[in-house]
Amino acid sequence: MTLHGAAILREEAASxxxxxxxxxxxxxYDALSSHYGPQHWWPTRSGSAWEIMLGAVLTxxxxxxxVDIALDNxxxxxxxxxxxxxxxxxxxxxxxxxKLTRPTGHYKSKPRKLQALARFVLxxxxxxxxxxxxxxxxxxxxxxLGIWGIGPETADAILLYALNRPMFVADAYALRLxxxxxxxxxxxxxxxxxxxxxxxxxxxxxxxxEYHALIVTHGKELCxxxxxxxxxPLNRILPLDVTPTEVNNWRCPWPLAxxxxxxxx
Numbered sequence: 441m442t443l444h445g446a447a448i449l450r451e452e453a454a455s456x457x458x459x460x461x462x463x464x465x466x467x468x469y470d471a472l473s474s475h476y477g478p479q480h481w482w483p484t485r486s487g488s489a490w491e492i493m494l495g496a497v498l499t500x501x502x503x504x505x506x507v508d509i510a511l512d513n514x515x516x517x518x519x520x521x522x523x524x525x526x527x528x529x530x531x532x533x534x535x536x537x538x539k540l541t542r543p544t545g546h547y548k549s550k551p552r553k554l555q556a557l558a559r560f561v562l563x564x565x566x567x568x569x570x571x572x573x574x575x576x577x578x579x580x581x582x583x584x585l586g587i588w589g590i591g592p593e594t595a596d597a598i599l600l601y602a603l604n605r606p607m608f609v610a611d612a613y614a615l616r617l618x619x620x621x622x623x624x625x626x627x628x629x630x631x632x633x634x635x636x637x638x639x640x641x642x643x644x645x646x647x648x649x650e651y652h653a654l655i656v657t658h659g660k661e662l663c664x665x666x667x668x669x670x671x672x673p674l675n676r677i678l679p680l681d682v683t684p685t686e687v688n689n690w691r692c693p694w695p696l697a698x699x700x701x702x703x704x705x
Contacts (some may be wrong), residue, residue, distance in 0.1 A: 444459060450685070452493045452630075453703065457510060458639070459682060459683075460680070460682060460687065461515060461623065461636075461640050462474070462640040462641065463680040463681050463682045463690075464578065464621070464680065464690050465623075465636075465637065465640050465683070466641070466681065467678040467679070467680050467690055468621065468674060468678070469651050469654065470678075471603060471673045471674055471678055472654040472657075472658055472673065472674075473653075473654060474673070475673040476654055476657050476658070476661075478650070479650060479654060479657060480648050481601070481649065481650075481652075481653035481654035481656075482495065482597075482601040482602075484523075485511065485515060485520075485523060486520050486524050487522040488523055488524035488567070488678065489567045489568075489571060489602040489603070490523065490525065490526055490561070490567050490602075491511070491523040492523050492597075492598070492601045492602040493557060493561070493567075493598050493602050494511065494514070494523065494529075495507055495511065496555050496589070496594050496597040496598050496601070496602070497554055497556075497589070497594060498510050498541060498550060499543075499544070500546070500553075500591075500594060501545060502544045502545050502546075504545045504623075506544045506545070507544055509543040509544075510540060510541045510542075510543045511523065513540040513541070513543070514528075514540050514541075515621045517540055518532075518535070526557075526558035526559075526561045526562050526566075526567070527558070527562065529554050529555055529557075529558040530555060530558050530559065530562070534551060534641070537551035537555070539549055540667065541554070545580055549571070549589060550575075550589075552588065552589065553587075553588065553589030556587050556588045556589060556590075557587055557589075557590065560583070560584075560587050561596065564583075567602070570603055571602075571603050571604060573603075576608060577599060577605040577606065577607060580599060580603065580605065581595055581596070581599060581605075581607065584598060584599070592610075592630050592631075592634075593609060593610065593611055593630065594655070596608070596609045596610070596634070597609050600645065600648055600649060600652070605645065606643040606645050606648055607628065607634075607638075608634050608637040608638050608641075608648045608651075608652065609648075609652045610630050610631075610633035610636075610637070611636035611652075612657050613654070613655050613656050613658075613659035613660075614633050614637070614652070615628060615633050616659060616663065616665075617658060617659060617663050618633060618636060620663065620667070620693075620694040621674075621692055621694070622693045623636055624636055626667065630705055637651070666693065669692075669694065669695040672692065672695075674691070674692040675691065675692055675695050677689045677690075677691050678690050678691065690691070
């Protein structure tokens with residue numbers, strides 16, 4: 441076999457693997473969507489993109505229940521303006537910010553992060569200007585990552601849920617579930633988790649939004665650290681939309697693997 445022929449075979453094998461992975465991810469999405477229904481995520485009181493940005497920072501290293509308490513504090517203290525206007529954060533004293541956000545922990549750093557984000561938003565013309573920005577998603581992401589205290593997961597949550605950009609949020613739930621599905625190693629890093637979804641799914645904001653929300657819900661309800669596999673909608677044979685010559689069904693391998701590491705596709 442010539443080198444050219446070997447290269448063609450490798451490309452065909454890679455394409456087949458990508459097609460299978462894509463089909464698995466879409467089948468999983470359909471099954472989770474049928475089981476849980478629409479998620480209506482990101483939850484807000486005001487419907488404001490700024491409230492989503494606030495939540496994306498406040499949820500760092502804490503539960504959403506604590507974020508809810510902090511957002512309630514902000515709304516009680518400043519009204520709806522506190523959830524829709526970044527200037528409210530910049531006008532507040534450090535003492536007041538610490539008091540309002542304390543339920544989310546890290547009360548010395550989170551107020552600074554919120555102030556840095558608020559300053560960034562206002563310097564770029566406000567929330568709506570960022571939503572309508574002609575800049576590429578990659579450029580906006582780089583700008584967000586340049587803000588003190590904003591890491592990849594927070595930046596991507598802001599891009600997807602607040603700015604309506606197609607960036608998949610590759611959080612701890614996504615890693616736990618995808619590794620149990622046999623699609624990633626349990627040690628995969630953030631960009632590897634994100635690449636799995638972004639290279640195998642259409643770059644569609646609504647799809648990324650709903651898929652991530654379904655993963656979070658599934659991770660909380662059934663695919664917990666100690667999973668409830670008997671009730672899982674993925675613990676059954678799922679048909680795949682692939683060519684007849686390929687494997688045309690899939691089932692979550694985790695129940696069969698028990699506590700052993702599942703094989704990577």
